[in-house]
Amino acid sequence: MMIKRLFDFVSAFLGIIILFPLFLIVSFLIKTTSKGPIFYTQKRAGRHAKLFTIIKFRSMVANHGDSNTVTVKGDVRITKFGAFIRKYKIDELPALWNVLIGEMSLVGPRPDLPDYLLLLQGEDKKILNLRPGITGPASLKYANEEQILMHQDDPETYHYEVIFKDKVKINLDYYYNRNLLVDLKLIFATIFRASFSSDDLLRIRLAAPDISVQELEVIKKGFSIDWV
Template identity: 35%
Template sequence: MDVTYPYERRHSRWYEAFFLGLPFQLIIGVSLVVGLPSVERWGWEFWQYLPAVRSNTIVACGFAFVFVLLTLRRLNRFPGAQVSAYIVPAVSVAYLIVVAILFFTREDYTRQVFFGSYLMSLAWFYMAFFLGRRYRKMKLAVVPVGRIDNLMSDGGIDLRFLEQPDLAGVRYDGVVADLRSDDLSPEWEKFLARCTLNHIPVYHVRQIQESISGRVEVEHLTENEYGSLLPSFFYQGLKRCVDLVAALLLLPLLAPVMVAVAVAIRLDSPGPALFIQHRMGFRGVPFRVYKFRSMYIDQKGSGFTEVDDDPRITRVGRFIRKCRLDELPQLFNVIKGEMSFIGPRPESMELSKWYERDVPFFSYRHVVRPGISGWAQVEQGYAAEVDGMTTKLQYDFYYIKHFSLWLDVLIAFKTLKTIVTGDGAR
């Protein structure tokens, strides 16, 4: 006799949803991160008397905690987001922003409580990450029909292939199926309908492939609904304002570094300190990109830099490329509106024409401003040949499709990691 198990979504019970969800993080987290340092400084009845210095401190600490919580939760949705590696920078940036706001508005606050809240936030998010890592790992059931051969787990998703159209009493976060396959039998279709009726989401295999690989594969125009890749015009405008303000603030701070790099380049090898090249830009408009010269001017090579030990690179050039210091002059491109801090890397005119001839839809990457760093650079690194460029283009399409503040924040963290460690630099 066949046993029919009820279908139930994973973490759907009320106590699971509470302890693993946002309400628990907000209620308990804010209480501990703000409350304990306040009690230690002002006593258990601190809430009965709240002058400006106390209320400012409490509100600032609470705001910083909520900002970090929402940021880390959003970053965790993107492929390759090692949230544990971003806890320290995210918490530090949030608390620094709040301190800067209090400083410029000349509002009083208690440093002891603020610093205690900062340490408590670090402890809370690390504890939440390690305790909840097992339960937050997504568990998906896979229907073994259609184009599921390339579906492989990256460690962040637990994929379990079904043998028959039944969940066999196992609770899953969702079901993955090739919804466009002609091989879906009536039994599998009834199974998917039953999952939907029991509030278990059914994902098309392409959605999960994108979430695992971080790439949008484009084979035919009709398969991707070109309109879904259009970036947000509102965020484009907001991002341009942030880019301009950030570039104007960073320019005087980085000017001494830029002067030192320029002098080192001139002393190391003959030639100008700057390398200026025409590249394809926003909406297909060519522009002149500025970089510090990292190669000898009297040596010729192919149209792209070799990944391993290119003899054209100077001693100083090797160092500044590893630390990304050669990109600093592009601050002027950002100020002029030709580039953004984050976006697809601009290619030379020669390579752009080559790629447009051999790589389908290459020119669509120009729908957003090119960037100093981008999703393809932090995920793939350098790509020169057409096959590598096709993969890079898929990363660029993923960036355009998920064009948002949160993805830019993730790319910024990954870029900072590359600058500090040199890992993945080209």
């Protein structure tokens, strides 16, 4: 989709310019509140299963030595300032660079670790035809994922058996229903959600049966996010 790629490129370019002062402030606070680099990089699976390096603001203690890939709210690895930027998804903003150079899109399935590629079977692999996104329908539904996992006896098992499998279903729905208007609605929904704390608005879900009455009324005041 050339229009989507053009939209991503222009939006990422403008976003980096407009948000550059914020990047400087966040970078300064990361360096002054904890030891370690400003950015965190990690190999992720991209379009057609091609690996790329995602870039984020570092939100955890550097060299913590914990290989656990599942993060829960209150995780001791997360710094105090890191908890703040994770809460409002500010840590994801450097990925605009990944969007600019074509490795990611503004909207799409979140890029998983390479190990998760083995878990995709059959039709689910169609998701890999999409560029991974900074935000997306599954990201919005599980915006409070860390809070959900905090209450599980076995967060890693729950993440795979419940959350990951549900995300795959949601992302496959997005694959079949995607268009520029849907992407715009998802972007607005992401900005809208980020302006509230998780206690004020725990989730925004895109399918009508899954959305609470309270959330639906709040969202309707600004825009509709029903599938087009």
